Amino acid sequence: MLNVSVKNLSFSYDKELILADISMEVKAGAFVCLLGQSGCGKSTFLRLLAGLEKPRMGEILVDNEPVLKAGLQRGMVFQDYGLFPWMSAGENIMIALKQKFKNMSTHERKLEAIRRIKDVELLESIFDKRPKELSGGMKQRCAIARAFSIDPPILLMDEPFGSLDAVTRAKLQELVVNLWKKETKNRKTIFFVTHDVDEALLLATDIFVLGQSPSKIIYNYSFNGDKKLDRKTIYDNPQAVQLRNELIKIIHNEIQMKTNNKM
Numbered sequence: 001m002l003n004v005s006v007k008n009l010s011f012s013y014d015k016e017l018i019l020a021d022i023s024m025e026v027k028a029g030a031f032v033c034l035l036g037q038s039g040c041g042k043s044t045f046l047r048l049l050a051g052l053e054k055p056r057m058g059e060i061l062v063d064n065e066p067v068l069k070a071g072l073q074r075g076m077v078f079q080d081y082g083l084f085p086w087m088s089a090g091e092n093i094m095i096a097l098k099q100k101f102k103n104m105s106t107h108e109r110k111l112e113a114i115r116r117i118k119d120v121e122l123l124e125s126i127f128d129k130r131p132k133e134l135s136g137g138m139k140q141r142c143a144i145a146r147a148f149s150i151d152p153p154i155l156l157m158d159e160p161f162g163s164l165d166a167v168t169r170a171k172l173q174e175l176v177v178n179l180w181k182k183e184t185k186n187r188k189t190i191f192f193v194t195h196d197v198d199e200a201l202l203l204a205t206d207i208f209v210l211g212q213s214p215s216k217i218i219y220n221y222s223f224n225g226d227k228k229l230d231r232k233t234i235y236d237n238p239q240a241v242q243l244r245n246e247l248i249k250i251i252h253n254e255i256q257m258k259t260n261n262k263m
Ligand SMILES: Nc1ncnc2c1ncn2[C@@H]1O[C@H](COP(=O)(O)OP(=O)(O)OP(=O)(O)O)[C@@H](O)[C@H]1O
Pocket: 013, 014, 018, 036, 037, 038, 039, 040, 041, 042, 043, 044, 045
């Protein structure tokens, strides 16, 4: 469990500023959803959290230590799964285990990979299957199994369910929440990028909306430990209805502003 503190973070790939003066305090074990329209810099923000990019100004601290490079402390799950296509599903998990647990024998790694495959409700028989033999949902389950297998205290998820159908998406949302909740003592701090307001309402303990050009935090909401929403209640619970309307309004205003600026 690690606290994450983002202080006055600014970033540009070249001359154009992408992120401007972003600050946030995230408590260990939070499930943070980042919302914002396409191109506002959500993935860039995750890359900075991962240590794959360096801030131009400001800093990111994990338990008071600055993030200076990528490390096993922060795992990533991508929309396009990020599995090595030439390896089987099981080998994809085993290679991650090898990086983290240097002293584990091959046999132990195989047993652990199988355990992780079962944890994400897949059959052991997919261990030998290549990613191209698996459905999108199965591939994403493998990617989640791989991310959880190295047990990173911080998990960065970049629109992981963006390309899945509604039913698979709902099942994987449940899966991730259950895996996250299962760890009562050392619950992971999750940063989850999504375009979907309902997904954020369902999953998040904390919601941040990023504006754009350059991207700043334009809204944030914290459930402060009293979240009682689930799939059955998010459509009629008054708190959820009000929050959904507010979030949609804010995001639409941003889109409108962007359109007006272009005209
Ligand atoms: N490697 C890169 N080099 C230069 N510019 C980049 C690079 N990656 C992203 N950008 C630019 O940075 C801006 C933010 O991109 P980013 O992918 O972070 O946005 P996003 O909010 O995640 O978008 P989406 O929701 O569509 O995935 C965009 O203008 C994009 O073109």
